[in-house]
Amino acid sequence: MVLRSLGKSLNSAITKVLRRGPVDADLIRELKNDIFKALLEADVEINVASEVVNRVEQRSLSEKLPPGLERNKAVINIVYEELTKIMGDRAYPLNIQKGKTNIIMVVGIQGSGKTTTIGKLANFLKKQKWNVGLVCTDTWRPGAYEQLLQLGTNAGVDVFGDPKQKNAIKLATKGVKEFKKSGKDVIIVDTAGRHKEETELIKEMKKLDKKLHPDEIILVIDGTLGQVAKKQALEFKKATDIGSIIVTKLDGTAKGGGAISASVSTGAPIKFIGTGEGLDDFEPFDPKKFVGRILGLGDIETLLEEVKKAQIELDEDRTKEIMKGHLTYRDIITMFESMNKMGGFRKILDLLPGGMGHQLDDSMLNMSKESMKKYKTIISSMTDKEKDALVKLSRTRIERIAKGSGTSIDDVKELINQKKNAEKMMKQMTKPRRGKKGIPGMPFNFPFQ
Ligand SMILES: Nc1nc2c(ncn2[C@@H]2O[C@H](COP(=O)(O)OP(=O)(O)O)[C@@H](O)[C@H]2O)c(=O)[nH]1
Ligand SMILES: [Mg+2]
The missing domain is CATH 1.10.260.30 (Signal recognition particle, SRP54 subunit, M-domain)
Known part of the structure; x- marks a missing residue:
C-alpha cells in the first residue's frame, strides 16, 4: 500500500482513541503528539503538521457531537477531515471534453517520471474510450522518442516523434497538426526536463505553451522529494500556468505525505498519483478515499x-x-x-x-x-x-x-x-x-x- 509507514502510525494513533476512553484533554494531547510525529516522519512541512494537530485538538474539545455519534468516533472523523484538507479536499477531474481536440502538456524536471506518467495516463484514457495521441518534444534526453514510443505501443496509442528534429516547437506543431487531422480527441505532449541552462528550459516551455494553447498543463513531481516538492512546484507555477499536478513514485517512499501536502499547498490540485513503474500503477487522486485508506478506515x-x-x-x-x-x-x-x-x-x-x-x-x-x-x-x-x-x-x-x-x-x-x-x-x-x-x-x- 502507498504510504504504508504513515498509515501505520496514524492508524495506531486513532486506534488508541477508539480503545481508550473517555475522550479528554489528555487523550487528545496524546493523539496530537502521535499525529504530529507521524506527519513529520512523512516529511510534511512542520507548520502544516502543527496546523493539522491544532485544528484536531480545538475541534475535538469544542465541537458539539452529532446525535448518535460517540465522541471517540467524532474525533476520528475530525482527524480524517483535517488530513483530507491538507491532501486537497476533493477529487478534481482532468480538464478534457468530448467533441473537441484536447491538448495536454506535461512538464517537470528530468527524472520526475513525465514520460512514464504519460504512458500511464494514455493507458488510463484509452480504457475510457478516448482516442489518444502522444507527441515527443524532448530533444535532450537520448532515446526520448523510443521510450515514449515503447510506452505508447504498450498502451495501444499512437506516438509522434522525430529523433532527427532538434527543434521542440517544430516537433510539437507538427505532431499536434497530424493528430488533429487524424481525429484524436486527446493529444498529450511530452517535454524535456533539462537543458544546458535552466532559463532555456523555461523559455522553451513558455514558447510551447504559447504555440499550443494547451487545455491543461500538468506538472509531474517526484514523490520522493517530500516537502522539497513545494519549491519545485512553485518555480514551475511561476513560469507557466500549471493546471494540475501528478505526484509519482509514491510506492516505497516514506516522504509521500510531504510531497502530496506540499504540492497541494501550491494551489494546483493533484489529479493522479503514480505508484510504480508499470502502466497500471496509476490512479486518480481522491483525497477522501486516499486518507481513508491510509488511516485504515477502509473504503x-x-x-x-x-x-x-x-x-x-x-x-x-x-x-x-x-x-x-x-x-x-x-x-x-x-x-x-x-x-x-x-x-x-x-x-x-x-x-x-x-x-x-x-x-x-x-x-x-x-x-x-x-x-x-x-x-x-x-x-x-x-x-x-x-x-x-x-x-x-x-x-x-x-x-x-x-x-x-x-x-x-x-x-x-x-x-x-x-x-x-x-x-x-x-x-x-x-x-x-x-x-x-x-x-x-x-x-x-x-x-x-
Ligand atoms: N517506482 C516508481 N518509479 C517510477 C514511477 N514513475 C516513473 N518512475 C521511474 O522514474 C524514472 C524516470 O522516469 P521518466 O518517465 O523517464 O522521467 P522523465 O525524465 O521525467 O520523463 C524511470 O526509471 C521510471 O521507471 C513511479 O510511480 N514509481
Ligand atoms: Mg522523459
Missing part, C-alpha cells in the same frame, strides 16, 4: 453502498443481542443471505479497517455455498423454539433434526459449532470497546445494520 463509502444495496434488515433489539454474541439460528440464515448478496465475507473484509480479517474464524469466511445450503436445510427442520435458540439442542433433538433434513448427526453438530464460532467472533469484534455494540472504528454496526 467506508463503498462499503456503505454495498450494505445498502444488500438491504439487510434486522431490528435494533436483535442487533444488540447479536453484538453481545447471542445468536439464533434465524440470525445465521440472515447472515448467510447478507453474505450472498454482498458477494462473500472476504470481499467485505477487504473494505474494512486493516486487521479485521485476522479476528475472524477462517472456516466462517471460507464457508462454501454448499455448506450454507446444507445449514439452511438443517435449520428449516427445526422447531420455532429451536430456531430462536430458546432450547438446548439435545442428542434426541439433533437426531430428529438430522433425520428430518436428510443430513447426518455430524452435519447438525457442525452447524452448532459454526453458530458458536460466529458468537465468539461477534464477542471478539466488540471486545475492544468493552461490550458496547459495534465494531471498533466503524461508524455503524456491521453487518447487521
Whole structure:
C-alpha cells in the first residue's frame, strides 16, 4: 500500500482513541503528539503538521457531537477531515471534453517520471474510450522518442516523434497538426526536463505553451522529494500556468505525505498519483478515499453502498443481542443471505479497517455455498423454539433434526459449532470497546445494520 509507514502510525494513533476512553484533554494531547510525529516522519512541512494537530485538538474539545455519534468516533472523523484538507479536499477531474481536440502538456524536471506518467495516463484514457495521441518534444534526453514510443505501443496509442528534429516547437506543431487531422480527441505532449541552462528550459516551455494553447498543463513531481516538492512546484507555477499536478513514485517512499501536502499547498490540485513503474500503477487522486485508506478506515463509502444495496434488515433489539454474541439460528440464515448478496465475507473484509480479517474464524469466511445450503436445510427442520435458540439442542433433538433434513448427526453438530464460532467472533469484534455494540472504528454496526 502507498504510504504504508504513515498509515501505520496514524492508524495506531486513532486506534488508541477508539480503545481508550473517555475522550479528554489528555487523550487528545496524546493523539496530537502521535499525529504530529507521524506527519513529520512523512516529511510534511512542520507548520502544516502543527496546523493539522491544532485544528484536531480545538475541534475535538469544542465541537458539539452529532446525535448518535460517540465522541471517540467524532474525533476520528475530525482527524480524517483535517488530513483530507491538507491532501486537497476533493477529487478534481482532468480538464478534457468530448467533441473537441484536447491538448495536454506535461512538464517537470528530468527524472520526475513525465514520460512514464504519460504512458500511464494514455493507458488510463484509452480504457475510457478516448482516442489518444502522444507527441515527443524532448530533444535532450537520448532515446526520448523510443521510450515514449515503447510506452505508447504498450498502451495501444499512437506516438509522434522525430529523433532527427532538434527543434521542440517544430516537433510539437507538427505532431499536434497530424493528430488533429487524424481525429484524436486527446493529444498529450511530452517535454524535456533539462537543458544546458535552466532559463532555456523555461523559455522553451513558455514558447510551447504559447504555440499550443494547451487545455491543461500538468506538472509531474517526484514523490520522493517530500516537502522539497513545494519549491519545485512553485518555480514551475511561476513560469507557466500549471493546471494540475501528478505526484509519482509514491510506492516505497516514506516522504509521500510531504510531497502530496506540499504540492497541494501550491494551489494546483493533484489529479493522479503514480505508484510504480508499470502502466497500471496509476490512479486518480481522491483525497477522501486516499486518507481513508491510509488511516485504515477502509473504503467506508463503498462499503456503505454495498450494505445498502444488500438491504439487510434486522431490528435494533436483535442487533444488540447479536453484538453481545447471542445468536439464533434465524440470525445465521440472515447472515448467510447478507453474505450472498454482498458477494462473500472476504470481499467485505477487504473494505474494512486493516486487521479485521485476522479476528475472524477462517472456516466462517471460507464457508462454501454448499455448506450454507446444507445449514439452511438443517435449520428449516427445526422447531420455532429451536430456531430462536430458546432450547438446548439435545442428542434426541439433533437426531430428529438430522433425520428430518436428510443430513447426518455430524452435519447438525457442525452447524452448532459454526453458530458458536460466529458468537465468539461477534464477542471478539466488540471486545475492544468493552461490550458496547459495534465494531471498533466503524461508524455503524456491521453487518447487521
Ligand atoms: N517506482 C516508481 N518509479 C517510477 C514511477 N514513475 C516513473 N518512475 C521511474 O522514474 C524514472 C524516470 O522516469 P521518466 O518517465 O523517464 O522521467 P522523465 O525524465 O521525467 O520523463 C524511470 O526509471 C521510471 O521507471 C513511479 O510511480 N514509481
Ligand atoms: Mg522523459
